[in-house]
Amino acid sequence: MSVVEILPTGVSPADVVAVARGDATVELSAAASAAMTDSRAIVAEIERQERPVYGVSTGFGALANTFIDPQRRTELQHALLRSHAAGVGARMPTEVVRAMLLLRVRSLAKGLSGVRPVVAERLIDLLNHGITPWVPEHGSLGASGDLAPLAHCGLVLTGEGWVVGKDGARLPAGQVLGEAGLAPVELAAKEGLALINGTDGMLGMLLLAAEDAAHLFTMADVTAALAIEAMLGTDRPFQPELHAIRPHPGQRDSAGNLARLLRSSAIMDSHRDDLEHAVQDAYSMRCAPQVAGAARDTLAFAVGVADRELASVVDNPVVLPDGRVESTGNFHGAPLGFAADYLAIAAAEVGAISERRVDRLLDVTRSRGLPPFLTPDPGVNSGLMIAQYTAAGLVAENRRLAAPASVDSLPTSGMQEDHVSMGWAATVKLRTVLDNLTSLLAVELLAAVRGLQLRAPLTPSPAGQAAIAAVSEFFGEPGPDAFLAPAMESGRAVIKGRELRAAIEAAGPPLA
Known part of the structure; x- marks a missing residue:
């Protein structure tokens, strides 16, 4: 079994194939974790200053001019995932979803997204435990990236949404996380947005x-x-x-x-x-x-x-x-x-x-x-x-x-x-x-x-x-x-x- 280490410099096409189609496991490097920690500190400082910054203290898309009170910013991130997980149709193949998860980790690990290392680590847990979010085929326009498909992935981290069972059945994410001994993540400011704003589905x-x-x-x-x-x-x-x-x-x-x-x-x-x-x-x-x-x-x-x-x-x-x-x-x-x-x-x-x-x-x-x-x-x-x-x-x-x-x-x-x-x-x-x-x-x-x-x-x-x-x-x-x-x-x-x-x-x- 091979190991793919996520560095701030990224991953190779062969790494993506090994994780998507093979039995490779994934690890977050210390350098990537440090880069994410430094980036998160900048977001924390912005929150302390209470200045309007898109995705940190405002709404999204056409609601970008709506200021969000500090006490509601965690709620904002979870609401974002729930509302954007709006796909329909047959589920995407497991290999595609696994590629998406790895590529989202790779993007976050570059240290320019302002999220905590724990977010990337929980995505890696899904890969290493063989937990595949149920991602419907239709929903992405490739606009702000693959918003709906990635939201179906990100929602699973919070214990909501669906995952694919061993027999192909659709199961509640919270149940499967619990059986695997994984705790849901409570997202902080910017983290929900960082989970969905990317081209990971189409790139995968x-x-x-x-x-x-x-x-x-x-x-x-x-x-x-x-x-x-x-x-x-x-x-x-x-x-x-x-x-x-x-x-x-x-x-x-x-x-x-x-x-x-x-x-x-x-x-x-x-x-x-x-x-x-x-x-x-x-x-x-x-x-x-x-x-x-x-x-x-x-x-x-x-x-x-x-x-x-x-x-x-x-x-x-x-x-x-x-x-x-x-x-x-x-x-x-x-x-x-x-x-x-x-x-x-x-x-x-x-x-x-x-x-x-x-x-x-x-x-x-x-x-x-x-x-x-x-x-x-x-x-x-x-x-x-x-x-x-x-x-x-x-x-x-x-x-x-x-x-x-x-x-x-x-x-x-x-x-x-x-x-x-x-x-x-x-x-x-x-x-x-x-x-x-x-x-x-x-x-x-x-x-x-x-x-x-x-x-x-x-x-x-x-x-x-x-x-x-x-x-x-x-x-x-x-x-x-x-x-x-x-x-x-x-x-x-x-x-x-x-x-x-x-x-x-x-x-x-x-x-x-």
Whole structure:
């Protein structure tokens, strides 16, 4: 079990993934605790002076000009969480909520939020005790950050709100805290606001999506190579000198993968000098690295945005070391929303070109000798005909989801928050696009493997042999139609997992 130590300098993307998806535990460093203590002392001094400071001695949003009496400021912080925990819909996945909790700790630990260390420590207790707040899907506009989702998290610290039970049931937070031996926190001035004013939800989802996209884009090269091999395509377009003259780094890496994956194939060798097969392949084959490579470059941009956000303080107001408390707009999620929308477009196109190769594999007029719909007994059997229908439906959905959320600003809070980012919506739909891409690549994997099997007795590349071995247990040999949905689900598991890639890399250089 690894340990993630929260320093004032922040955490890494790998730390977020380890806590969100793994069993890593979290610790607050002494340096972070000291930075928070110093910041809290500034807030305490402001309270003693009784001067109006947003979030400390005033209301919030459109009520920012309302002065709050000192004796009601604790009540103010608790009321803020109750009123802002107003989400609806299905609960967010546990990994997303855990990422949010860690990222909120990371922001508070930078010592610019004016909260006591105990607040961060209680968030860490939730993570280390496996207590996951129940956070509904809908509620955030990415305006002052992810207000509603973070309020559902923060409310749990006070013993109110909901948490997720072991069986997925919704349980009262107070009950679960008590069973874990954790006491509710009574929030002081500024602390409720500091718990909810940030981009932690959308940032967490973008970081998790980037992790997934990096793997899926490599697997897209794998399934593309298998399909090209099964269709008697040529590997000549993937020569490195052809990509050196158009030096996009993602394209170079993707082409390198394809060239590497297609080596040592008796199927490829069988038609290498046949002009009918080796002049020019269709775009879905020949341009695979141009599309997948552009997606890789888009991912690199999104990762850069996420890295900068991970190093940022997005609270409002911030408590500066010189004693000033200044309002900022750093909570606005535009950078993350734009990046998520951009990456969704790229991932959708990786899926779209994959579906075109599937359609070509199944079409007897274009598959270069393969039987209709990849069944040796067409007519009685339909083979993978309807699997391509499913792929087409997923491509259509991804096209709808690729429409940007970040242009959908709607004003809120009495026009105080008159432009919002919709970054939460952008990152939610990005995750859906990537899940759909997983299914699309699974369909291509099955279709390509069936095509390679039907080229027997010619032997495929080592990558092709590894793919056949990976799916043989649940997909078998060409023959009569069988219940296809379970094979497609198992194909998704192969695409999501790391075993096939490891098997391919065991026989040669690593894939990019």
